[in-house]
Amino acid sequence: MTGWHAPETLIARYADGSLPDADAWSLEKHLESCASCAGRVSGAVRATAAGAVLADVRDAVLAAATPTPAEAPPLRTPRLLWAAAPAVRGAWLPAVLLVALGAVLLAHVAGFSGARPLLLAVAPVVPVAGVALSYGRHADPLHELAASTPSAGLRLVLTRTAVVLAVSLPLLTLAGLVLPSPGGPGAAAWLLPGLTLTLAALALGGWLGLRTATAVTGGGWLCAVLAPALAAPDGAVARHLSDQLSAYVGGAATQGGWAAAAALCAVLLAARRTAYDRLERF
Template identity: 70%
Template sequence: MTGWHASDDLVSRYGDGSLPEPDAWSLEKHLETCGRCASRVSRAVRETAAGVALAQVREAVLGAAPTLPTATTPTTTQPHARPRARPLALPSPGPRLAHLLWAAGPAVRGAWLPAVLLVAFGAVALAYGADITGVRPLLLAVAPVVPVAGVALSYGAHADPLHEIAASTPSAGLRLVLTRTAAVLAVSVPLLTLAGLLVPSSDAPGAAAWLLPGLALTLASLALAGYVDVRTATAVTGGGWLCAVLAPVLAAPGGHLTARLAEQLQYCLDGAPAQGGWAAAAVLSAVLLAARRPAYDRLERR
């Protein structure tokens, strides 16, 4: 027992998950020795929507799989257990892998992965099955926005039915956003690059020319998400890229569409100046992302 006790505002913010991680961890340390505050926090947690949902999820899980190890809930026996930590109480074996798959979220499930496969294998099928020339420029024009779209579809209440609980975990905020972004890149980069290598082209940039632009656009989307919501940020960056690439092609008179697109991509992607510019943009976006780190604790909960 200590002489200091948590204020009502601190308890309330802890319960709804809006308390920054350093303050939350400090409070949790205090709760280990203060039964009075632990009781207040437990009551506040149980009254939140996350607490109610967590209790329902726990009952359903325990009812479906009685062999799972018992997970403590916010009760009077351990009142400081935050509801945001409970979905991570996974059974052995392989809890780390299950935790990683849960954190990756919609990036490794749902409709996004089939869409990436459709883009990659569709490009190869058009090039060889339909004998269509100029497929690589089309693929390179679309590839940089694929991970951007994946970020938009992998974070937020629209994508994850457990978003409210996930957003209240100690791994939420920027850490969770980066985890899901890494999963998006891990899926899209090898598939699209391999498709670019398999698609023949003599006038378009190399198959890997889109990697730095894709990374820069993804980081720019995350940096912009510190000011607006994720979907708006990705719409701005992804839409800006498509406008910058396609607008001059559509506006130019005469010539074959894919040939004009290949020329535009040569200007945007090919050569040291273009790639250096994308690398600088990626570094700048990463710096802005780090500078705005506290803003991601409230991402999609504003």
């Protein structure tokens, strides 16, 4: 039904209950992917006698759910935790710890000189993977319920993305700071690339779905950074990896390019925000 919108006569008959069931089901299916028609149908229903009853019910529910000032903090906190919980449970959080601790152990126990470049190569895709693993039916048993609430869509995705970034950025940066530096980019050089890849995955997610978008962005980064280094002669992998990272994340000009790309991805994400209203909803 791309490009098609429900005529006013069809919406009016749906609102007053005179539309045949088959036509009503067809219209409801269209409303899943058309915010414009959904808004028009909502307005038409509110204008009927049933709309007044629904408004009364809504007001009663909101009055019962609205906390008093003394109750507000304890009610908001569980709501936020409920929204953010899938971002810090499951396999993702242990994976972050494994990446950070693994790099430290490689450097200080195994004596691997390329531990920091390896960490900087993998770190940008960790939040990208976290975003993919924190949203959708596979991550949240209550996803369909959450996706139908007013807080769903991009707002819910950004809430979970913020939690992913709040956990992974300081943890992986701290791990990089305690690793020996053989030269090359600093421990925090991956932050802007990581943020940009995350925003790029979110922006692409409006077209491809989050899991596919994160596979494209994260996989593309790993191939660009690791493939040339792994093709290096034996004994030179760490040096080649450090050289690759210096080219991709080192220097003020390169970091400025990542910052510009992050801003562009944020603008694109804002322009496509309505696509998340129906992302993985059904």
